[in-house]
Amino acid sequence: MKPFQMGLTTLEQEVNLEALPVRGRIPSWLSGALFRNGPAHFQGGHWFDGLAMIHKFSFKAGVVSYANRFLRTEAYRRVMSGSGSSGFGTGGARGGNNANVSILKIDHHFLALTESPGVVEFDPADLSTKGLFPFDDEIPAHMTTAHPHLDIHTGQIINFTVQFGKTNQYHVYTMDPVTAKRRLIGSVETHEPTYMHSFAVTQRYVILVEFPLLIQAAMLAGGHSFADSLAWKAERGTRLVVMNKATGNVERIVQGEAGFGYHVINAFEKGSDIIVDVCMSGSAAAITNLYIDQMTSEAEGQSHPKFKRFILSPGQPDARCEVLSPETMELPSIYYKQCNGRDYRYAYGISTSSARPENVSNQLIKIDTATGQAWIWHEEDNYPGEPVFVPTPGAIEEDGGVLLSVVLDGLQGKSYLLVLDAKNLEEIGRAEVPHHIPFGFHGIYTDERMI
Ligand code: CO
Numbered sequence: 001m002k003p004f005q006m007g008l009t010t011l012e013q014e015v016n017l018e019a020l021p022v023r024g025r026i027p028s029w030l031s032g033a034l035f036r037n038g039p040a041h042f043q044g045g046h047w048f049d050g051l052a053m054i055h056k057f058s059f060k061a062g063v064v065s066y067a068n069r070f071l072r073t074e075a076y077r078r079v080m081s082g083s084g085s086s087g088f089g090t091g092g093a094r095g096g097n098n099a100n101v102s103i104l105k106i107d108h109h110f111l112a113l114t115e116s117p118g119v120v121e122f123d124p125a126d127l128s129t130k131g132l133f134p135f136d137d138e139i140p141a142h143m144t145t146a147h148p149h150l151d152i153h154t155g156q157i158i159n160f161t162v163q164f165g166k167t168n169q170y171h172v173y174t175m176d177p178v179t180a181k182r183r184l185i186g187s188v189e190t191h192e193p194t195y196m197h198s199f200a201v202t203q204r205y206v207i208l209v210e211f212p213l214l215i216q217a218a219m220l221a222g223g224h225s226f227a228d229s230l231a232w233k234a235e236r237g238t239r240l241v242v243m244n245k246a247t248g249n250v251e252r253i254v255q256g257e258a259g260f261g262y263h264v265i266n267a268f269e270k271g272s273d274i275i276v277d278v279c280m281s282g283s284a285a286a287i288t289n290l291y292i293d294q295m296t297s298e299a300e301g302q303s304h305p306k307f308k309r310f311i312l313s314p315g316q317p318d319a320r321c322e323v324l325s326p327e328t329m330e331l332p333s334i335y336y337k338q339c340n341g342r343d344y345r346y347a348y349g350i351s352t353s354s355a356r357p358e359n360v361s362n363q364l365i366k367i368d369t370a371t372g373q374a375w376i377w378h379e380e381d382n383y384p385g386e387p388v389f390v391p392t393p394g395a396i397e398e399d400g401g402v403l404l405s406v407v408l409d410g411l412q413g414k415s416y417l418l419v420l421d422a423k424n425l426e427e428i429g430r431a432e433v434p435h436h437i438p439f440g441f442h443g444i445y446t447d448e449r450m451i
Contacts (some may be wrong), residue, residue: 003381003410004360007439008047008292011040016067017434018390024429026419027402029393030059032447034404034417035124036385037112038440039100040070041079046089046227047290047439051076052100052120054127055406057417057436060448064417064431069127069187071112071120073097088115089227089291090140097132101146102442106157107178109133113148115197117141117161124451137182139173143215144441147198147263150177151245152340158185158245160208164217168193172206172243186248188241193217194231200267200276201341205251205268206243207276209310211260212236213284214240232284234258240276240310240319254312256319260284261305265332268343274312276319277369279305279329279349295359302359304328304352307367325367327374328352331386331441334397338391345370346399348387353378360439364405366425377418377425381410384437389422399423404445406437 034057037360039050052071057064070076075096078084087098099112099120099183111133112120121130141161148159157175161166170188175181185206192214200207212233219229238256243249261280268275281303288294289302307329310319329349334340346368350361353376363378377384384407391401403420409431416430 001252002296002358004358004362004383004408005296006410006413006436007360007383007408008042008369009297009436010050011053011068011436011438013142013435014069015435016065018065020064020066020417020431020433021429022062022064022429024419024427026059026062026064026429026431027392028062030390030402031061032445033058033124033451034388034443034445035103035110036406036440036443037100037103038438040068040177040438042292042438043079044292047292047295048088048100048436049090049315050100051079051097052098052114053438054103054112054122055440056124057404057431059129061201063123066417066431066433067127068437071122072129073099073120085401087343088225090225100441103444104148104157105444105446106175106180109180110210113146114147115143117144133180135180135182139171139184140183141171145196145198147201148158148175149201149340150336151201152337152342154245158206160199160206162193162215164193164220168217170208172248184248184262185245186243186250188243188250192236196264198264200264201245202267202269202274203341204245204269205274206241206245207274208241209264209276209278210239210241210281212238212258213260213287227287230284230287234283238310240312242274252312254319255317256310257321258282259308260286261308262286263330263332264279265307265347266339266341266344268341268403270343272314276310276312277324277347278308278310279332280308281305283300289359297359304361305330307347324369325374327354327365327376329363329365329367331359333387333389334390335401339398344398346422348389348403350384350386351376356380364403364420365423366399366422377420377427383408383410384418385440386442387420388443388445402428406440408436408439
């Protein structure tokens with residue numbers, strides 16, 4: 001059994017723990033909660049298909065409490081009653097709103113998201129499921145992303161949907177962060193829709209990064225799983241579709257080298273260039289690699305994504321592509337509220353040690369985009385999740401704060417919440433959970449007054 005196996009093992013218990021044992025110290029200025037989303041009940045198949053569980057770490061005066069609950073969705077009821085499930089890597093009847101990918105806060109509503117359009121609201125106090133969040137408008141959607149942006153230039157949320165039909169379309173829209181009112185910015189017809197897990201915004205543009213991994217809508221409709229309905233077409237290259245946010249017009253489609261990535265790290269305009277940073281690997285193996293039997297197989301050495309930068313210059317039909325670091329990086333994060341869509345210096349993520357390659361990430365990384373310098377936190381047989389940056393109150397510098405990451409201690413089979421100094425990735429403290437927390441995807445930190 002691999003030391004990270006517990007990260008892919010079902011967690012049954014739902015608990016509410018007042019004060020976790022702490023090693024080191026937890027900064028007393030941390031006063032709020034980290035909400036995490038991820039799969040926690042597995043039936044084999046694909047990692048992405050585990051049933052959604054919300055985890056909450058609350059911080060007050062150096063004390064950390066923890067609670068977790070499954071989302072009570074149609075998918076949950078189906079699986080728990082033994083009538084089967086479906087999803088990303090499993091065929092059959094689709095749907096059920098297994099919203100296990102990310103969390104979005106709109107006004108005082110906490111929403112769990114996935115790539116099907118149904119959005120599940122939960123109560124941030126006791127993590128109980130409130131039900132589907134109602135939108136009072138019609139943006140046509142068969143799929144969407146679980147990575148809406150908060151556009152810091154306008155204060156609006158931006159996301160897009162995919163609509164399959166005679167002509168397939170992407171619909172890019174804004175959403176008001178208080179009223180949740182949505183407004184269409186623009187639509188793009190596409191002969192061959194591609195799988196986009198996230199996208200980019202800058203001051204003036206929305207950029208859809210079409211990796212050459214095509215969604216074959218007819219196969220989806222025929223009951224194949226989403227993963228099985230994807231087709232890799234490297235010769236198509238990567239297309240960066242640049243839409244003007246103000247007009248909804250596609251101003252350019254720029255060609256880039258082929259590859260696949262789940263996550264855009266950040267994007268911004270620099271002079272007349274547009275920069276798009278992504279975690280990208282050379283093929284679509286990032287989809288099939290994440291079947292649980294693949295992850296836990298004896299074969300190591302999966303291709304992990306690297307930090308790549310597309311540079312789109314005016315008048316150039318092709319984007320230049322640079323590798324910013326030889327280290328691998330996934331589940332990227334930045335000082336989002338300050339840097340999203342703007343020139344920035346630091347990115348954080350999970351990574352795989354080149355000295356000890358494994359099929360899951362086994363270290364945390366910080367990359368200086370200006371110099372390529374990397375800082376690494378690594379402990380043998382420990383497996384971190386997405387690092388979330390929280391700025392120290394009053395901090396001026398972009399990396400003045402801490403990183404919060406849920407880490408699996410593979411030897412003990414238990415998890416802990418790790419607090420690192422974002423400057424140098426040195427440990428400040430950790431709060432220990434009495435059980436394991438399955439590997440998750442994304443989360444948010446929110447101040448106490450916002451809960
Ligand atoms: Co994601």
